[in-house]
Amino acid sequence: MTEQDVIARVRGLTRSELHLCIERGWVKPALSPEGQCFNEIDIARLDFIRHLQADLAANEEAVPFVLSLIDQVHGLRHALKTITVAVEAQDEDVRNAVRSALLEAFDNEK
Numbered sequence: 001m002t003e004q005d006v007i008a009r010v011r012g013l014t015r016s017e018l019h020l021c022i023e024r025g026w027v028k029p030a031l032s033p034e035g036q037c038f039n040e041i042d043i044a045r046l047d048f049i050r051h052l053q054a055d056l057a058a059n060e061e062a063v064p065f066v067l068s069l070i071d072q073v074h075g076l077r078h079a080l081k082t083i084t085v086a087v088e089a090q091d092e093d094v095r096n097a098v099r100s101a102l103l104e105a106f107d108n109e110k
Contacts, residue, residue, distance in 0.1 A: 001038040010046045
């Protein structure tokens with residue numbers, strides 16, 4: 001997607017706001033021979049930034065903090081999915097041993 005496509009898709013986003021988000025590293029478009037190239041994740045991130053600032057009145061210092069937390073959550077979700085796939089690929093005895101160990105660990109945290 002081009003810069004114009006992004007501006008058309010993100011309600012209320014101006015060209016200068018898009019450039020500011022890129023300069024601050026909040027959105028990191030890929031580079032292609034034609035210039036910056038945006039994807040669906042960039043669109044979702046820009047929508048979220050607009051929501052934070054316009055609807056929730058988050059200031060410029062809060063935005064990178066919130067984005068960092070969101071990135072961490074997504075990273076953790078990806079790691080958990082990877083672990084789940086790896087455990088599911090094991091035989092039943094190993095899966096049961098992992099479940100038992102997890103249940104015990106969670107019980108010990110209480």
